[in-house]
Amino acid sequence: MNVIAEPRPAVSTRPAPPAPYGMLAELTHRCPLQCPYCSNPVELDRRNVELDTETWLRVFSEAARLGVLQVHLSGGEPTARRDLEAMIRHCVEVGLYTNLITAGVGLTPERLAAISEAGIDHVQLSFQGADAAMTDHVSNFKGAHERKLAVAREVRRLGLPLTVNSVVHRANIEQIPAFIELALELGAKRIEIAHAQYYGWALRNRQALMPTREQVFRALDVVEEARVRLKGRLTIDAVVPDYYARYPKPCMNGWGRQSLNVTPSGKVLPCHAAETIPSLEFWNVREHSLQEIWVESPAFNAFRGTDWMPELCRSCERKEIDWGGCRCQAMAIAGDAAETDPACHKSPLHAHLLALAEEDSHSRVNGYDYRRYLTERDQ
Amino acid sequence: MTVIPATAVPRLVRGVRLRHDEARGQWVLLAPERVLNPDPVAVEILKKVDGTRSVEVIIDELVSAFTVDRERVASDVDAFLAGLKEKGLIETMPSPIGDAAS
Numbered sequence: 243m244n245v246i247a248e249p250r251p252a253v254s255t256r257p258a259p260p261a262p263y264g265m266l267a268e269l270t271h272r273c274p275l276q277c278p279y280c281s282n283p284v285e286l287d288r289r290n291v292e293l294d295t296e297t298w299l300r301v302f303s304e305a306a307r308l309g310v311l312q313v314h315l316s317g318g319e320p321t322a323r324r325d326l327e328a329m330i331r332h333c334v335e336v337g338l339y340t341n342l343i344t345a346g347v348g349l350t351p352e353r354l355a356a357i358s359e360a361g362i363d364h365v366q367l368s369f370q371g372a373d374a375a376m377t378d379h380v381s382n383f384k385g386a387h388e389r390k391l392a393v394a395r396e397v398r399r400l401g402l403p404l405t406v407n408s409v410v411h412r413a414n415i416e417q418i419p420a421f422i423e424l425a426l427e428l429g430a431k432r433i434e435i436a437h438a439q440y441y442g443w444a445l446r447n448r449q450a451l452m453p454t455r456e457q458v459f460r461a462l463d464v465v466e467e468a469r470v471r472l473k474g475r476l477t478i479d480a481v482v483p484d485y486y487a488r489y490p491k492p493c494m495n496g497w498g499r500q501s502l503n504v505t506p507s508g509k510v511l512p513c514h515a516a517e518t519i520p521s522l523e524f525w526n527v528r529e530h531s532l533q534e535i536w537v538e539s540p541a542f543n544a545f546r547g548t549d550w551m552p553e554l555c556r557s558c559e560r561k562e563i564d565w566g567g568c569r570c571q572a573m574a575i576a577g578d579a580a581e582t583d584p585a586c587h588k589s590p591l592h593a594h595l596l597a598l599a600e601e602d603s604h605s606r607v608n609g610y611d612y613r614r615y616l617t618e619r620d621q
Numbered sequence: 622m623t624v625i626p627a628t629a630v631p632r633l634v635r636g637v638r639l640r641h642d643e644a645r646g647q648w649v650l651l652a653p654e655r656v657l658n659p660d661p662v663a664v665e666i667l668k669k670v671d672g673t674r675s676v677e678v679i680i681d682e683l684v685s686a687f688t689v690d691r692e693r694v695a696s697d698v699d700a701f702l703a704g705l706k707e708k709g710l711i712e713t714m715p716s717p718i719g720d721a722a723s
Contacts, residue, residue, distance in 0.1 A: 261644045261645065263656055307644075308644065309642070309643075309644030309645060311640075311642060311649060311651060311656055312651060312654075312656065337640055339638060339651040341653065341654070363635075363636050363638065363651070363653075364636045364653040364654075366653075401635050402635060402636065403634070403635060403636035403653050405653055405654070431653070431709055432653055432654070474707060474708075474709075479654065
């Protein structure tokens with residue numbers, strides 16, 4: 243492809259990256275729940291900096307042109323945006339597959355019917371626990387579980403495909419069989435069992451969230467057994483707990499390789515935790531097209547491919563399997579985003595990471611520092 | 622494997638869409654958190670899975686479009702559709718909606 247207008251050696255010598263498949267659109271950081279492992283940054287965007295409808299519609303058009311196939315409408319709680327239906331209709335018009343990622347608690351049957359009518363393709367509903375006591379405790383929202391059950395039934399009544407999304411950690415990891423039963427009972431065809439990932443809010447709450455090694459290995463067995471038993475009835479997708487792993491997770495299947503993430507205020511990130519890396523320069527959709535950002539922005543090119551890798555990764559036969567693991571974890575644990583992910587057993591910090599996990603998993607701290615806006619300024 | 626009757630009418634379930642992906646010059650089948658790349662034969666079958674054509678009509682049309690042996694096409698289509706149904710990507714209705722006589 244020939245797109246070079248002005249001399250920019252750092253960029254023009256690089257082949258254009260393949261187009262992304264998926265885009266996570268974080269429409270807002272507003273959310274009625276306060277989950278202590280929320281994937282949003284610790285510094286949340288306020289309502290007055292959120293992109294307006296028109297800008298989001300342009301971003302969706304640009305995403306479709308760029309080659310994005312699936313858009314994940316997320317947040318915060320995406321249904322807090324009154325213009326959600328307009329966005330869904332637009333996505334359908336430009337050919338994007340739309341996935342709603344919701345906590346469900348504020349969702350009335352009327353609103354859900356409007357969302358369905360607008361053309362949503364798939365609904366992913368979070369459950370913080372497999373029962374009311376756990377869901378309400380983890381989300382810090384009394385009555386959340388009951389409301390979610392009602393939303394799940396409504397989703398199925400409308401004929402929409404449902405995924406149950408559960409994040410597991412020390413307090414609820416024993417509920418995995420119950421989560422699976424819940425998914426079957428609600429008529430979900432798919433469940434995501436995602437171990438909490440320790441960045442941002444979860445890193446703050448690691449002492450209270452980290453499961454023990456025994457819990458993690460038992461959980462892996464439980465999931466494997468259920469996968470075999472429920473083949474054809476329920477798809478189980480698992481996000482692995484990497485603190486106890488031998489190899490790191492291939493984060494995002496490689497930095498800037500398949501997907502991108504747009505924040506409520508319009509910053510475009512290679513992954514939702516990327517803002518924890520202070521040296522990165524993110525571009526904003528208010529100033530650049532998505533295409534420009536994907537191809538040229540410094541943040542996307544920082545860890546794309548394998549050239550950035552330290553020797554340990556570059557000489558590894560798994561470099562294009564693990565893609566060096568997770569940059570945000572290298573930042574959080576090694577203090578340098580360009581280091582080998584300490585989750586890899588070859589990392590000199592691997593034993594240190596394991597020791598952190600072991601120590602936190604036996605911590606007596608069980609109370610959460612719940613996700614919230616840290617200062618009470620506007621609204 | 623489930624056998625789908627020749628008169629049954631298959632359609633993609635809600636949440637599954639077939640579209641042409643211009644950026645990559647290929648057809649894709651989109652499903653929850655999945656992007657599938659059907660091969661050229663599968664694409665020709667999928668294009669006809671529209672909730673109006675029965676299995677036998679799909680087979681007839683493929684036979685006349687590609688002048689191939691009917692038995693061969695029928696077994697390919699049957700196996701492919703049975704696989705899609707098993708994966709929950711299509712559902713089947715006993716006969717066309719509305720104009721069952723036509």
